[in-house]
Amino acid sequence: MRAFELMIILEAEVDEADVTARIDQVTQNITANSGGEVKTEDRWGKRRFAYEINHQQEGYYVVLEFVTEAREMESLQRLLQLADDVVRHKIIRLPDKEAAKRGLFGVEMPLVTAGQPKET
Template identity: 55%
Template sequence: MRPYEVMVIVDAGLDDEVIRATIDRATALITANGGTVGKVDRWGKRRFAYEVNHRSEGYYALIETSAEPVAMAELDRMLGLADEVVRHKVIRLPDKVAGRAARPTVSDGAAAAPTQGA
C-alpha cells in the first residue's frame, strides 16, 4: 500500500449533512477497496482567491490515507463525477515524506556480488 493525501473542496453552499456525507462517502470507498484512512482534517469554509464554477467559497477537507493505486483511481473517478465536489486532488506522497523506509527494489534475483579488484 502507498501513502496518499486527498484534498477535497466541496460546495460551501450545501448543508453540513451533505458535506459530511460526501467526505464520509470518499473515506468509505477507500476502506471498501482495501485501503486505510489515517486522518481526516476538516479545514472548514474558506474563501477562494478567485471564483471557481461561479462560487466564491468552498469547504476544504484533507484525507491522509494508504491504499493501492486501483483504489485511488476509483476515488478520483468518484470525486470527479460528484456534483457537490468543486475541486479535488489526489497526491501520492514520497516515502521520505510519509515517514517510511524506501521500498526495496527488485533485482534480477541475485544479490549484488562483491566486486573483486586488485
Template identity: 55%
Template sequence: MRPYEVMVILDAGLEEDVIRATIDRATQLVTAGGGTVGRVDRWGRRRFAYEVHHRSEGYYAVVETTAEPAVMADLDRMLGLADEVVRHKVVRLPDKVAGRTLRPVLAEDAGADSNANGA
C-alpha cells in the same frame, strides 16, 4: 500500499450533513478497497483567491490514506463525478514525508556515489 493525500473542495452552500456524507462516502470507498484512512482534516469554509465555477468560497477537507493505486483511481473518478465537489486533487506522498524509511544504503553503494562525484 502507497501513502496518499486527497484535498477535496466542496460547495460551501451545502448542508453540513451533505458535506459529512460526501467525505464519509470517499473514506468508505478507500476502506472497501482494502486501504486505510488516516487523518481527516476538515478545514471548513474558506474564501477562494478567484472564482471557481461562479463560486467565491468552498468547504475544504484533507484526507490522508494508504491504498493501492487502483483504489485511488476509483476515488478520483468518484470525486470527479460528484456534483457536490467543486475541485479535488489526489497526491501520492513521497515515502520520506509519509513517515516511511527508504531501504538503507549499503556502504559499497555510498562509496561508489562519492567517487562518481569527484570526491
C-alpha cells in the same frame, strides 16, 4: 500500500451532514476495495477562493491522508469527478519518507538532518 493526501473542495452551501456523508462515501471507497485506511481527516471549513471557480467565491475544504493501493485511485477519481457537490479535488501521492514522518504507515520515522550521525 502507498500514502496519499486528498484535498476536496465542496460547494460552500453544503451543511455538515452533507460534508459528513461525502467524507463517508470517500472513506468507504478507499477502504472497501483494497483494504486501505484513512489515517487523518482535517476539516478546514469555508474558505474564500483567490479567484472565482464555477461562479463561486468560496468553498468548504477537507483534507484526508490515507494509505491504499495505487490501482484504487481510478475509482476514487471517478467518484469525485461525478459528484455534483465537489468543486475541485486533488490527490497527491506522498513520498515514503514524508508518509513515515507523518506516521501514516503506523511507525513514525525519526528526522535525520544532513551532517548529523544516525542513531543506532
